[in-house]
Amino acid sequence: MDLQASVDEAASRTGFSGVVRVDRAGTTELATAYGLADRAHRIPHTLDTQLGIASGTKSLTALTVMALVERGALALGTTARSLLGDDLPLVADDVTVGHLLAHRSGIGDYLDEDAIDSITDYLMPVPVHRLATTEQYLSVLDGHDTVSRAGERFTYNNGGYVLLALLAERSTGTDFHRLVGELVCEPAGMGDSAFLRSDELPGHAAVGYLHRDGLRTNVLHLPVVGSGDGGLYSTAADLSAFWGSLFAGRIVSPDVVAEMVRPHSDWPEASERYGLGFHLHETSDAVWLEGADAGVSFVSLHQPSSSLTWTVLSNWSAGAWPITSLLRARLSN
Template sequence: MELQEAVDEAVDRTGFSGVVRVDRAGTTELAAAYGLADRAHRIPHSLDTQLGIASGTKSLTALTVMGLVERGALALDTTARSLLGDDLPLVADDVAIGHLLAHRSGIGDYLEEDAIESISDYVMPVPVHQLATTEQYLSVLDGHATVFRAGERFAYNNGGYVLLALLAERSSGTDFHRLVRELVCEPAGMVDSAFLRSDELPGRAALGYLERDGLRTNVLHLPVVGSGDGGLYSTAADLSAFWDSLFAGRIVSPDLVAEMVRPHSDWPEESERYGLGFHLHATSDAVWLEGADAGVSFVSLHQPSAALTWTVLSNWSSGAWPITSLLHARLSS
């Protein structure tokens, strides 16, 4: 069965809604949009629909921070405390930028994913409209006790990436969303990627739905504007451009890219490894962005040795996973 036929069959079987793209050696082998970006108004997805990437944002946060490292505004051994002052007193004094990037900081997390039965049931601890700027996230980052000593081990941590966004702002004097745009999106040619307000989405942005069917969206489940751990909207074309630009050294230098995609931790629970802001295959050179949240599921993978890139963006909570499993099975080497 040809790849397009196999994807079409999986879409029909699972109710996938979103965009799928596969590129190999500079040629787009598959680019297809399925389902509805707006169910109530029956607006279909198109190839240039902007969809949320949830925790896929963390990789862009990591690159923003490394861009500031490259410019001398931060260093991997810069401590969080040196920029926090009296804020977030439970963050240990020895927690540094490098620990946060590698999920080895040991700080308490505002969003413990392992404790959540269903991401579609999770609600923020403060009204979501109060989370529009990174500084406003201080209210949800505060009050979480240290879990382990910095550097001791790996533990995936959402709050750590919001803290990185805050530290990037404070070290540069520039709004985090602007930093991502100027240091990552613009050099990568990601012209349709941005942090969008969930309560005023533009016409090409997809609404995020909690279930395969129904009209209930994620607008009450996520911050009105994301920060370092999630909330960016992007397109399949932008993500293809991202990988090309990353490994060409147009975002940060090749030496810094190599450091970011070098394994810094094993993650046996997920059968993978982790770098600085990037998921890494357990044995191959495949590297990827991944996001899962209420109304969002997403993977974008690049394997340099195979000159292969593929992206799956979906606008409901579990929509992307059957298609990503298919692409892993058909394309992994």
């Protein structure tokens, strides 16, 4: 069975809803939209639908920070405390930008994934409408005890990436969402990528659903506007453009890219390694963005050695994983 037929069959069997795209050496080999972007109004997905990428946003946060490092506004050795002042007193004085990027800060996490029973639970500790700007996240980042010494070990940390967004804002005096747009999306040619409010989505954006069937959305489950750890909406075409621009040095320099996709930590629990904002394969040069939230599942992978890029975007909580597994099995070298 050829790849298109295999993806079609898996999409039909699993109720996949979203967009799948595969590119190799600049040629699009597969690009197909499935299911409904808005179930209540029976609006189908198209190849141009904007879908949430959840924690895939972290890679763009990391690139924003590294672009600021290149410009001298931050350094990997900049301490969080130097910009926090009296805010977040439980963040240790020696935690640096470099620690936060590598998930080696040791700070407590406002959204500890190891303690989550189900991704569709109501996880936000405050009403979601109170989380619309990065500064507003201070209320949920505060009060979490240090769990390890800075640099001691890798622990995936959502709050650390919101803190990076806050440091980016305070070092520049510019809104974080604007920084991502100017420093990453514009040079990458990602014209359809942005932080959208979940309670006023435009007509070309997909509504996120908790389950394969039904009309229950994720609007009460996620911050109304994401920040450094999630919340960007993007398209399959934009993500394809992202990888080409990243490795061509159009976002940050090739030397910085190499540092970001170099393994900084082993992550045996996930059978992978981690760089600075990027997931890395255990043995190959494959690098990817990944996100999972209530109403969102997403992977976009690039393998430089084979010039292969593939992206799976879905607007329900577990929708992307069967297609992701199929593409990993069919396309891995």
